[in-house]
Amino acid sequence: MSDKDVVIEAVGLTKSFKDFWGRPKAKAVNDISFEVKKGEVFGLLGPNGSGKSTTIKMLLGLLYPSRGALQVFGKSPRDVKVKQRIGYLPEETYLYKYLSAHETVDFFGALFQLSREDRKKRTQQLIEMVGLKNAGKRAVGEYSKGMARRVGLAQALINDPDLIILDEPTSGLDPIGCREVKNLIKTLAQRGKTVILSSHLLADVQDVVDRVVVLYGGQIRAQGTIDELLLVENKTKIVTPRMSKETLDRVLKILHEEYSPEQLELSHPKLDLETFFLDVVNRARKEDVHTAGAQAGDFADYLKGAVVEKAQAADEENGEFSALKAEKEVSAKLAEIVAKDDQPPQVEHTVDPKENNFKVEEKLSGLMENPPVAEPSSLEKEKEIIKTQEEDLSKVNDKLKNLLGK
Ligand SMILES: Nc1ncnc2c1ncn2[C@@H]1O[C@H](COP(=O)(O)OP(=O)(O)OP(=O)(O)O)[C@@H](O)[C@H]1O
Ligand SMILES: [Mg+2]
Numbered sequence: 001m002s003d004k005d006v007v008i009e010a011v012g013l014t015k016s017f018k019d020f021w022g023r024p025k026a027k028a029v030n031d032i033s034f035e036v037k038k039g040e041v042f043g044l045l046g047p048n049g050s051g052k053s054t055t056i057k058m059l060l061g062l063l064y065p066s067r068g069a070l071q072v073f074g075k076s077p078r079d080v081k082v083k084q085r086i087g088y089l090p091e092e093t094y095l096y097k098y099l100s101a102h103e104t105v106d107f108f109g110a111l112f113q114l115s116r117e118d119r120k121k122r123t124q125q126l127i128e129m130v131g132l133k134n135a136g137k138r139a140v141g142e143y144s145k146g147m148a149r150r151v152g153l154a155q156a157l158i159n160d161p162d163l164i165i166l167d168e169p170t171s172g173l174d175p176i177g178c179r180e181v182k183n184l185i186k187t188l189a190q191r192g193k194t195v196i197l198s199s200h201l202l203a204d205v206q207d208v209v210d211r212v213v214v215l216y217g218g219q220i221r222a223q224g225t226i227d228e229l230l231l232v233e234n235k236t237k238i239v240t241p242r243m244s245k246e247t248l249d250r251v252l253k254i255l256h257e258e259y260s261p262e263q264l265e266l267s268h269p270k271l272d273l274e275t276f277f278l279d280v281v282n283r284a285r286k287e288d289v290h291t292a293g294a295q296a297g298d299f300a301d302y303l304k305g306a307v308v309e310k311a312q313a314a315d316e317e318n319g320e321f322s323a324l325k326a327e328k329e330v331s332a333k334l335a336e337i338v339a340k341d342d343q344p345p346q347v348e349h350t351v352d353p354k355e356n357n358f359k360v361e362e363k364l365s366g367l368m369e370n371p372p373v374a375e376p377s378s379l380e381k382e383k384e385i386i387k388t389q390e391e392d393l394s395k396v397n398d399k400l401k402n403l404l405g406k
Helices: 052-059 101-111 116-129 145-157 175-190 202-208 226-230 245-258 273-286 306-340 353-369 376-404
Strands: 006-018 024-037 041-045 067-072 086-089 163-167 194-198 211-216 219-225
Touching: 006 052, 006 194, 024 052, 024 067, 024 194, 024 211, 024 219, 041 052, 041 175, 041 202, 052 067, 052 163, 052 194, 086 145, 101 116, 101 145, 116 145, 145 163, 145 175, 175 194, 175 202, 194 202, 211 226, 211 273, 219 226, 219 273
Parallel strands: 041 194, 041 211, 086 163, 163 194
Antiparallel strands: 006 024, 006 067, 211 219
């Protein structure tokens, strides 16, 4: 593999947060080294506070490493050319509540200086892809958490990035949404995109990633491909249709000639990422490895009960069923979008961000001139909400300008 195929190279990466007087407060990331190659889906795992988001923020050039070397596309992550090739879904979706999903995605497209036509075409396709076709014209302030997450995903892809960094992409999504995101990640990787994702949903991670690192207390505790980490090497598993007793007896007779009964087991070995992850974390705890993050305590006794387990089992059953159904739908949808790629745009309604700011101003002055019949206190509240929204928007703008290095 040539150097140009290495998308991210981190060597001895360290980040310490200092307090007001410059004294070290927390070592969020402590001397980690890893490499991510083109077309790879790379998972960052670890318990709360283990350094995942801090690592991601360094990859985005939003935080300076305290020590170590970091290169993205062979350059500093703070290089504007590098930033233009990255799509980022932050841990929390910050959206301007009065814009619709269409307007939001279009607005981000404008920040990337895409032409109006490109923005229209891409926005329509993205909104459809993330499953918001029917709600795309509604203000995102009315959206549920999962719907807002979907807008965030669409926004992260508007610049057709080569590297997509997703911090907890499935948080807040229902099982179907999770499945859709997983399919989307796989499709992106098949198209040569590199994807980095952090998640606590290990089953989701296991389904899509090629390689993972497991962080604990800011350090890498395990790293490798899913096969390397999870393969049970000294055992063989043969899967057959359900055997009749006679066939089973015959097979066991042959096996007994070679192996002792203790060496054979009929229930096949099964190790999932969840077991592996908990094992890594438990070992780190036993070794008393320092972490500035959270450590789970025991579940409160009074909350334990069969009802909870039953509900979980039912959820799992439903989730699996709906997810399977959804997988087919999503694949069909993705194929449709790919096929549509060259068709002319059909979006009729996009709004210039400037126009929208004007709308807010208009609304504010309208409110001040003609106060609604409502109580003065509720008018005050409304003004405050609008003010907060404007502040939110300006924060998002600042962040994006920072991201784009402008
Ligand atoms: N701006 C900051 N100032 C001080 N400490 C910080 C800051 N950001 C993160 N930390 C600390 O760094 C450590 C790692 O935090 P980080 O957000 O990277 O964890 P994480 O793995 O993303 O956790 P989570 O799963 O909860 O999102 C934590 O101890 C956290 O308190
Ligand atoms: Mg985080």
